[in-house]
Amino acid sequence: MQQHTYPTPETFTRTRSGELFETAKTYFPGGVHSPVRAFKSVQGPPIFFEKGAGSHIYDVDGQAFVDFCCSWGPLILGHCPPEVVKPVQAAVANGMSFGTPTPFDLEIGKLVLDNHRFIEMIRFVSSGTEAVMSAIRLARGVTKRDKIIKFEGCYHGHVDALLVKAGSGLATFGISTSAGIPESFAKETIVVPLADPEALEQALQQYAGDVAAIIIEPIPANNGLLLQDRAFLQLLREKADQYGCLLIFDEVISGFRVGFEGAAGFYNIQPDIITFGKIIGGGMPVGAYAASRKIMEHIAPVGPVYQAGTLSANPVAMAAGIATLTELLKPGFYESLEATTKAFTGRLQQFCDSRGYEMAFPSIGSIFWPTFSKKSIRRSDEIDGSKMDLFKKMHLECLKRGVYFGPSGYEVGFISAAHSQNDLDFAATQIERSLDLVFGV
Numbered sequence: 470m471q472q473h474t475y476p477t478p479e480t481f482t483r484t485r486s487g488e489l490f491e492t493a494k495t496y497f498p499g500g501v502h503s504p505v506r507a508f509k510s511v512q513g514p515p516i517f518f519e520k521g522a523g524s525h526i527y528d529v530d531g532q533a534f535v536d537f538c539c540s541w542g543p544l545i546l547g548h549c550p551p552e553v554v555k556p557v558q559a560a561v562a563n564g565m566s567f568g569t570p571t572p573f574d575l576e577i578g579k580l581v582l583d584n585h586r587f588i589e590m591i592r593f594v595s596s597g598t599e600a601v602m603s604a605i606r607l608a609r610g611v612t613k614r615d616k617i618i619k620f621e622g623c624y625h626g627h628v629d630a631l632l633v634k635a636g637s638g639l640a641t642f643g644i645s646t647s648a649g650i651p652e653s654f655a656k657e658t659i660v661v662p663l664a665d666p667e668a669l670e671q672a673l674q675q676y677a678g679d680v681a682a683i684i685i686e687p688i689p690a691n692n693g694l695l696l697q698d699r700a701f702l703q704l705l706r707e708k709a710d711q712y713g714c715l716l717i718f719d720e721v722i723s724g725f726r727v728g729f730e731g732a733a734g735f736y737n738i739q740p741d742i743i744t745f746g747k748i749i750g751g752g753m754p755v756g757a758y759a760a761s762r763k764i765m766e767h768i769a770p771v772g773p774v775y776q777a778g779t780l781s782a783n784p785v786a787m788a789a790g791i792a793t794l795t796e797l798l799k800p801g802f803y804e805s806l807e808a809t810t811k812a813f814t815g816r817l818q819q820f821c822d823s824r825g826y827e828m829a830f831p832s833i834g835s836i837f838w839p840t841f842s843k844k845s846i847r848r849s850d851e852i853d854g855s856k857m858d859l860f861k862k863m864h865l866e867c868l869k870r871g872v873y874f875g876p877s878g879y880e881v882g883f884i885s886a887a888h889s890q891n892d893l894d895f896a897a898t899q900i901e902r903s904l905d906l907v908f909g910v
């Protein structure tokens with residue numbers, strides 16, 4: 470068994486990470502290339518990592534951590550699985566980019582489409598944001614309408630029209646959550662609460678004839694884990710049909726995570742367009758959007774909806790995607806990962822219950838969310854923001870003991886196929902000790 474140099478509360482250090490972060494701040498805004506990496510919602514400077522292997526990541530101060538962030542979701546097989554690394558190395562040696570079709574295109578196309586009943590054609594892009602942006606354009610091109618309905622608490626990447634929050638009222642025009650987004654763009658988006666059929670109906674009635682698409686994370690996992698009833702998702706399908714708009718499932722997280730067919734397969738609901746990212750690229754920068762042939766043939770060069778990309782379907786990234794997806798198709802892959810996750814969250818739940826700690830660990834597939842509430846939470850306004858201080862403490866205590874969570878209480882955790890029983894036992898023990906300190910025992 471591999472020995473890991475885990476930190477302890479006595480030895481934990483961020484000396485080198487802290488130094489690097491100071492320099493990074495002079496080069497990059499906030500020292501980072503994506504805001505959540507800056508550790509603004511938790512304590513101390515971000516940790517700089519230099520190596521990953523299986524379920525572990527290793528920082529520049531020589532410490533090992535069990536990783537529950539897993540690069541925010543792509544690494545369903547853990548870090549550097551040999552089944553993925555080898556074909557990626559072979560692909561790199563043959564050429565990193567051609568800007569032409571390659572045989573990898575066909576291989577990944579067949580792999581995905583032969584094993585996913587809800588889509589007939591797919592287009593690869595380079596990020597989840599690009600996938601969603603393109604899916605929205607496609608929906609607008611198909612319906613010749615402009616407005617989009619989105620749900621408060623769902624994140625769809627930094628697409629202009631979707632970086633919006635609700636105003637006051639049931640169904641409102643979006644208010645931009647970022648500077649630099651013209652008000653006119655935000656106004657094309659109507660924001661409604663999750664799990665609220667009435668608000669949805671009101672929005673559709675008010676803007677009937679203008680709505681191109683309803684977009685949802687069918688498993689909302691960017692604002693905690695706001696699991697929806699199947700009936701609500703089914704209602705979206707029916708309402709989209711009734712009002713002549715398209716239903717987009719943003720499966721950048723849930724795609725290939727809760728099953729090869731993602732949330733569409735899990736709930737057995739047919740969306741019109743599905744967006745992918747994260748797992749489909751096996752850790753490389755990949756996104757994709759997919760739909761029926763009829764819808765996809767609106768895209769250039771066949772149809773009038775323009776979308777292009779220099780590095781789209783990059784051969785190295787496709788090699789990583791193919792190798793990863795191939796592993797996921799092996800019998801029992803998802804069942805085993807889900808059982809592992811349930812056992813892990815079940816142990817933590819039992820611990821919290823036995824101590825009387827107000828905490829829950831909702832999960833689906835191999836996604837889980839440590840939350841300082843026992844209520845079932847389905848909408849973002851049901852999350853008690855004041856409890857995020859408890860997460861902050863837990864995060865620090867876990868770091869000091871060699872357990873790495875994404876640096877915000879609104880983020881979910883991921884378990885990979887590389888997380889062994891030993892790793893999870895170790896992590897659970899450290900989390901339990903951390904919670905004792907959080908709750909003041």
Ligand SMILES: Cc1ncc(COP(=O)(O)O)c(C=O)c1O
Pocket residue numbers: 541596597598599601624625626627686691719720721722746747756
């Ligand atoms: C549901 C969802 N959609 C879109 C995106 C954007 O993907 P990317 O960060 O690859 O641009 C994310 C990113 O976390 C996501 O979770």
